[in-house]
Amino acid sequence: MGVTLKDIAAEAGVSLMTVSNVVNGKQARVSAATRERIMRIVKERGYVPSASARSLAARSSRLVGLLVPAVGESSLTIDPHTVEVVGMLERELRRLDYHLMLRGISRHGEITEALRSWNLDGAVLLGFNDVVIDRLTAADVGGVALVAMDSYSENPLALEVRSDDFGGAELATRHLVGLGHRRIAFAGPAFSATGVVRRRFEGYRKVLAEHGIGFDPDLVSEVETTHADGLAYGRRLPREHPDVTAVFTTADILAIGLIEGLAAAGRSVPGDVSVVGYDNADLAAYVTPKLTTVAQDLPGKAAEAVRLMMDRLAGRDRPAQAVSLDVALIERGTAGPPPAR
Amino acid sequence: MGVTLKDIAAEAGVSLMTVSNVVNGKQARVSAATRERIMRIVKERGYVPSASARSLAARSSRLVGLLVPAVGESSLTIDPHTVEVVGMLERELRRLDYHLMLRGISRHGEITEALRSWNLDGAVLLGFNDVVIDRLTAADVGGVALVAMDSYSENPLALEVRSDDFGGAELATRHLVGLGHRRIAFAGPAFSATGVVRRRFEGYRKVLAEHGIGFDPDLVSEVETTHADGLAYGRRLPREHPDVTAVFTTADILAIGLIEGLAAAGRSVPGDVSVVGYDNADLAAYVTPKLTTVAQDLPGKAAEAVRLMMDRLAGRDRPAQAVSLDVALIERGTAGPPPAR
């Protein structure tokens, strides 16, 4: 069916290797005239190299895995703010003539399997918690450039790209403190899920301490990153902690649920309670009032991931194996001064 | 580095083909005792088959492409409601032991290249307009099972999965008419982009006609599927057509922008103007008031796409090569009776 190197070689009256060299741009070995003749035939015949044959012979696949957790039989958990990163990764990699394989991972061993089976040159780990990354051993990932996103494992096998979560939390909390809030709650998922939440929590605590505000563990709530859980939290918050005037959350979707819950409990935002989200999802700008939130540098994240991976593939590792990207506070309508007593 | 069939064969004292047969579950050829011995060694040594070698030798890759338009150097255009479909596709395919390759397509020839280079068994075309699909010729796709999503090309080379766009529009428009609206505008992107919008438009027209409501082309506006364009449209609508009391839009995000624009122009939803969206995106439930919209069967879409593809791969094509999935109207808070005069 397909045109192969051999066909081209026969038509051009040269050896197969010469065609291979031309197709792969190995300039040194071929005269300009031959090269042009071959290229013309390649175009004419619509020759497309076989990636599997290449990968087999060259022991490099120019394939990068995009590994995403898949809980059991359920669908992939690509949250909306991750989608953008995926799109950007694909573009960057395509520019470098790499391809992306999307793979859900439900058991730990599947990471290894995917890497080995497809002979992946690299992989991006999206949304895995640090434990999974720490469990990867050198035996698992021989020679594969692994980039973990938003992890705080210090596993030297994995390159890491993340936002400055500590700094983002500082920004948000400082903003609330600056507006005059003193009873500021923290809502986010369990720490164990990923170091990200812990870093944000630590940023929050640090700012409280800086301003001499006593830390009250009661104001820290474990809330999943969903609208429903945010809603439930918002409903009970005024009852359980009527003195809370502001909430820092670790996700926009949670914040939006929270605001709806507060409304259901008769509290207005930002009149009675201020809310700050995290991620600056598109949707943050679509709700009313528009959400004050912390924005991550998504394009930067994708670009850094690719850069780190390419550096490792090229063997030029640099000292900094973990990159932390800047964040910014986006002030919109959900954070204001606390209500006058 | 990797363990190969040969290693296992040597250790088990059998030929390489026997191991291959065991690994691939070709029961007939191997005794149970041998099979178990081999499986044990396979487990012990952590053998993982090489996908490239398989794909080369077997002329089938168990790889499915997910082809998405990429405009020039820009990032992939996976809209949020598409992401869910992607996740579901991945899961379904993984269950069947297929893998997914995500690939942005910026030039027409790239579809062919991707198919051939990786020896894809199948591909899902996401978000391409009908023209692109019509341009695919048999030469391009020899033997590849192509499934186009949301297209209305009648190209026999492509299997097609879509929602009942005509019916969805009927549902929405009928709902508005039922509430008493007579001046109902239609807002969506240009028809040329995809047959989807045209089908929705036709559904809208049909219901108007059914109820003896004259069709006014002035009430049809070309608005891109973005918040910004919806906003702009909402701002100018009351000025240009003060008598319009309802708008049917082809996308939630557009509808949400529209509502904000109407508010800016001093019109309230649904008090002054009713709005119906399309897609039932998550965000439709997060805005205030919650958006009345048409829901598509996303899981069904993914499942049908995989089913059609597997049927074609197995050679059991059925007559219906295009599947149309049911839609449902989700009544929430943005559609009500027209204001009393």
Added chain:
DNA sequence: CCGCCAAGGTATAGCGCTAAACCTAGCATG
């Protein structure tokens, strides 16, 4: 005039796997 080198190739040997044809007991059958 010889040795040597660079330029421009070619020949060979796989990469790891599978499809297909082939082999060989051992046993039942007519």
Added chain:
DNA sequence: CATGCTAGGTTTAGCGCTATACCTTGGCGG
């Protein structure tokens, strides 16, 4: 006893490509 069949393998011949070693020229310095 020749025949055929089946179970349980083995052998052979690639799939399309790349790495590596090798082979020719012709030109040039010594």
